[in-house]
Amino acid sequence: MVERLLRRTTVDTLVVRDLANVAPTGAGGIVACLDGSARSYGALAQALDLSRAYGKHVQIVAARDPGRPEDALLDRHLEVALAVAARRGAGSVDGTVIDGYAPVALNEYVARSKPWLVAVGRDGIDAVGDGEIGSTAERLVRESTHNVLVAARQLNPVEEGA
Amino acid sequence: MYQSIYLPVDNSDYSNAAAELAVLLGKQFGAKVIGSHVYAAKLHDVRFKQMEFTLPDEYREEEELEKQRRIHDALIARGLQLISDSYLDTISKRAEAAGVTLERKLFDGKNFVALVDDIHASSYDLVVLGALGQGALRDSQLG
Numbered sequence: 001m002v003e004r005l006l007r008r009t010t011v012d013t014l015v016v017r018d019l020a021n022v023a024p025t026g027a028g029g030i031v032a033c034l035d036g037s038a039r040s041y042g043a044l045a046q047a048l049d050l051s052r053a054y055g056k057h058v059q060i061v062a063a064r065d066p067g068r069p070e071d072a073l074l075d076r077h078l079e080v081a082l083a084v085a086a087r088r089g090a091g092s093v094d095g096t097v098i099d100g101y102a103p104v105a106l107n108e109y110v111a112r113s114k115p116w117l118v119a120v121g122r123d124g125i126d127a128v129g130d131g132e133i134g135s136t137a138e139r140l141v142r143e144s145t146h147n148v149l150v151a152a153r154q155l156n157p158v159e160e161g162a
Numbered sequence: 163m164y165q166s167i168y169l170p171v172d173n174s175d176y177s178n179a180a181a182e183l184a185v186l187l188g189k190q191f192g193a194k195v196i197g198s199h200v201y202a203a204k205l206h207d208v209r210f211k212q213m214e215f216t217l218p219d220e221y222r223e224e225e226e227l228e229k230q231r232r233i234h235d236a237l238i239a240r241g242l243q244l245i246s247d248s249y250l251d252t253i254s255k256r257a258e259a260a261g262v263t264l265e266r267k268l269f270d271g272k273n274f275v276a277l278v279d280d281i282h283a284s285s286y287d288l289v290v291l292g293a294l295g296q297g298a299l300r301d302s303q304l305g
Contacts, residue, residue: 001170002293002305004274009281011168013289016180023186049163053190141293142303147183 006133006141010122010152012046018146021116024050028116028146029057033106033136034095036062036077038154039121044081045155047119048090056116058085060095061109063102080157087160103139110144119149164193168286170277171199173249176292176305181253184290188262193287196265197253198280200273201242203235210234243268 002015021027032047034040044060051058060081062074078095085093098105102124110118123134133150140148169184171177181197188195214227221230250266257264269276281289295305 001274001277001295002291005170005277005281005289005291008274008278009289011281011286011289013291014180014183015291015293016176016183017293019175019179022179022183024183024190046163053163 002141006122006137006150010131012042012152013150014117015141015148015150017141017144017148018116021147024054024056024116026116028114029059029092031110031113031115031118032058032060032081033102033118033120033140034060034062034074034077034081035102035121035125035136036073037121037123037125037127038156039123039151040125041081041084041121041155041157042153043119043121043149043151044084045088045153046149046151047117048085048088048093050117051090051093052088055091057092057094058090059113059115060085060093061106062095062097063100063105063109064097065101066099084155084157084160103136106136107139107143110140110146115146117147117149118144119151122150122152164188164191164287166284166286166288167193167195168281168284168289169195169197169253170273170289170291171197171249171253172273172295173252174292174294174296174298176294176298177296178252178292180290180292181256185253185256185260185262187288187290188257189260194263194265195253195257196267196284196286197250197257198267198269198277199246199249200269200271200276201246202272203239203242203270205272206238206242207231207235239270242270 064071
């Protein structure tokens, strides 16, 4: 049913996957997956709001596929994301770019970092506008053992002055 | 940040964990939580009618069939409503203890269809739900 809801609706959805770490006051921070899409910035915005509310560290992570020249832009997106965090007065925020195919690399990163929550856009920079859920969100919701926030809301960092 | 948090429940372990988190978020952000459950009384009704041809002859007279259908419908619908209410009662107690406003919603139908329709007809800021429900099998990854 979770997958059917995600495919048929466009509302922010938090899927509880980690029964041992449900409360936001528990262990682990928040991983925000960034690919430069408006929904990945929407995921970041919610990660920052949750971070402020609960004192959670936010780790912004972008995955760069060496075979995709356009992924060189991710360094710039990371700078923009950190600027968004600074403008919003977020607390502890860090960012990194990792190598690999995003759905796989981010899933592995999340598994290693053991966050309370991973925030990811419902679809990504390669979305073709058919309303389908993106491959990174799909992978994380299916395979991660951590709680996953699938963000449908969008944020344009330019409009924020970042 | 969040003003209305939608919480589909089925009394599974994951659903109960989702309820815990939804109430905590509701308390933190001053949001209303909308607890929702879908039961399938009409589906039982359809299944009963599909199996009527297997009944003994004395029960297959139209008048007797109508009587049996009414009894079956009343028992199933009322029973499922009571079970559904008990699911929401649990959430209600948790919300009340946290000082969070809870709205209750019950639907009769196919679960994801009713939930999607309700989400489309409403303006929830966030849906919180468990990864696996009552129907999960041992190797299930996602409900």
